[in-house]
Amino acid sequence: MRIAHISPFLEQVSSESQDPQGRTIFHLTKHLTRLGHDVRVFASGDSRTACELVPVAPLAMRSYPAPKRHLAEALAMLALEKALATLPSFDLIHLHSGLSCLPLMRRSPIPIVATVYEALDAPEVIGVYREFKELALIATCAEQLTQVPDLNWQAVIPCVDLLRWQQEPQAVEKIVRAHETVYEWSTIGMGLPERVAPHLRFVTSAKANAAQERSIVASPY
Template sequence: MRIAQVAPLTEAVPPKLYGGTERVVHWLTEELVALGHDVTLFASGDSQTSAKLDATWPKALRLDGSVRDPNALHMVMLEGVRQKCDDEEFDILHFHLDYYPFSLFYRQPTPFLTTLHGRLDLPEHQPVFNIFSRVPVISISDSQRRPVPQANWLRTIHHGLPEKLLTPQPCKPGYLAVLGRIAPEKGVDRAIRIATRCSIPLKIAAKVDRSDQEYYDELIRPLIDGNPLVEYIGEIGDSEKSEFLSGAIGLLLPIDWPEPFGLVMIEAMACGTPVIAYNRGSVAEILDDGLTGFIVEDEISAVVAVGRLAGLNRVAIRKQFEARFTARRMALDYLAAYRSLTQAAQPRIKLVSSAE
């Protein structure tokens, strides 16, 4: 199958450090190539891929200080994809740009679908999915769908990681962990309070976006400074995550938003590390309560759950990851979605009897 994967230009594919969507696109692309498909990746020029790379811009936009209007370059990329559709280069187009492709690609014949990677509960999303109610979309959790039931949901496909990307390491767990991004909705302040109430060290490996710097400076930094239990490590890459997560008693995810998926949960599971997460968004779909972690409602129940972490089997957590959240499973799910669209788009031959 000739497949186009169209990624955001914000980060390279894969990203050098943080970048959830671009990491998922990378893992999916590599699995599709390994399965024998002809894949073209539309992404920044500093991307690394086994597919054919079609680079709209030489460098990931987050790392390129000369770019002040990223929308302009995304529009250029979309037009490049459309022109190649005119030459019938693809059997299916797979976008990871939210609703940006809807209007242009709804008016051309090549089958396409879009994986929606973000939250969909904002009021301005309603008119988008009212107008484009026939555009096929993929959800990354069932909970992500709830605000826009009018969308043309093709199926839910949970994210997956390469099976050997993150693995359990032989070390004795000795701290609680936070991984990912420091932002109000991620609840790092709550994680600090939970760890402090448990008198257990907390290590925070997370980035601070420019837009969240004020939140970090005003709320999070005062909770870290002078607190002997809390260590702020900063942003880490995949090569460091196995050791970081394997050394953790548990991963804390006290979120306060409708999390569409939450890659950090399956990253922890890949290392055999249990997760304590607030019951928001996708959490109840990703975690098996009492097996891969605990689903809680508030700080008090989180503190209680920390005391129960030692009773969970880390080998069983890793096995659950292998059963549910590998990149190969994700790729096979997407191939089934692609085939359903390409088969529906094939012209149907009408059989005419001699009597007619």
């Protein structure tokens, strides 16, 4: 499968990124590439990825003075536009860049899924997501489903630093396979608003401190 990942441009994508999203994108795309997928990451030029990097800006916006940091959202929209114009076309695009790309996502001829990282506890944010409630979303915690249950959630896949899980290959594989399942649903048309909500099953993952955390990952029908 040809997959494009659109990063948030505030931070670089790398295993050393200051942002957990940047680290998660790095490890997710690394493992997807190992599974045989053709993966490209649209991100800042100072990113370091295990797959093909498409630099959309020289540096992550964190490197610039504060007044320029708001350009991260504009760069995400530019990155999505570049991904949509790429030939041959991608089979699927995965957005990690927040609210700004939702209008383009709605109009895309290519299946797109978006991971929601932020808490959905502000009425304004909830209002924006409900305006685009047919779009396919991946939650990063079960609380998001509780906050806004009427969105088109595909699965809950925890946002974790996969580097911490290198000693737990089964946990890493479970997260990557969960993404693959969502991608398959979306590319065969099961991500449409009228489709039945996916079956979600609870799994238990061991944390570094041996505490147990219950999470939900995608499961086939």
